[in-house]
Amino acid sequence: MASTARVQVPIGQRALFLTTLAVPLTGWTVHALALHRKLAAARRDPLTGLLGRDGYTARARQITDRYGDSALVVLVDLDHFKQINDGPGGHAAGDRVLAATATRLTAWAGSRG
Template sequence: MASTVRVQAPIGQRALFITTLAVPLTGWTVHAVSLHRKLAAARKDPLTGLLGRDGYTAKARQITDRYGDAAVVVLVDLDHFKQINDGPGGHAAGDRVLAATAARLTAWAGSRGAVGRLGGDEFAVAVRIGRARRALRLAQLAQLLAQPVEVEDGVLVDVAASVGAACSDVLGTTDLSVLQRAADAAMYAGKHTGRAVLADRSHAVVPSINGRRAGRSGTSTLGRAA
């Protein structure tokens, strides 16, 4: 009965009634979207325990905004990872290597850094490092990632990683997307060299195909893997 009365009410009253219903519905929708974003940000990669892409991005932006010129963004790509997956240990060995890499990156970044697995064998780190310690820290990272990984029954698997880094003070921006693009270009500029490559301004504008093509000009190499 009540609904019939409302439907037959004047247009103005019906509009008010619909609006009254829409307000709590809209509020719930906004809440649901916000909750979904928070859950996505908190969601971690089940294999490595690292932040997923959304969670990493949110925390990395906090770091770049907070630390400004001291913020460093690092991208890491494991070299020849398919060979590990296709080797005697199979995907179990590959999983061990991914987990070990995640643990090493977490230890290197420290409790205040952000470490995420972007997908497959690609990782990202955002951390605060002062200019005076930057070269040493990146060299240490390259060496750390090159250490063999024990996969099963004491069997060691050789690993290698390409590392590219971008710094806010060098590029003149704290924009995470710019820093990551430059770090990605630097990483591919030094692919398979065993060295961490520090991006300069040219890396932020390197022409790319699917973000995976970078030139070698203007690179600065830091450290050498053991």
């Protein structure tokens, strides 16, 4: 028969011990969640909401790995965009073109990305 030794610890010491464990774990959890959100946001363009290069590449790889030859991955290049961006409307006009293009692509392909 095995015997178990029990040590009585005052409640104050137990609370201190639990607090000593809980505070760093809570801090690490909050930090990990914030970092995850920042990384997820960094994958998307803030103006259009579309995936950026790294996010697009990662997502395209996931799709092709999962569906193989049945997959369709589209990369869009706006012809003559530099002329719009450098034209009389400037970068504001370019931003409007990018936002409108993103809206149309999302309507066509769906918002899952």
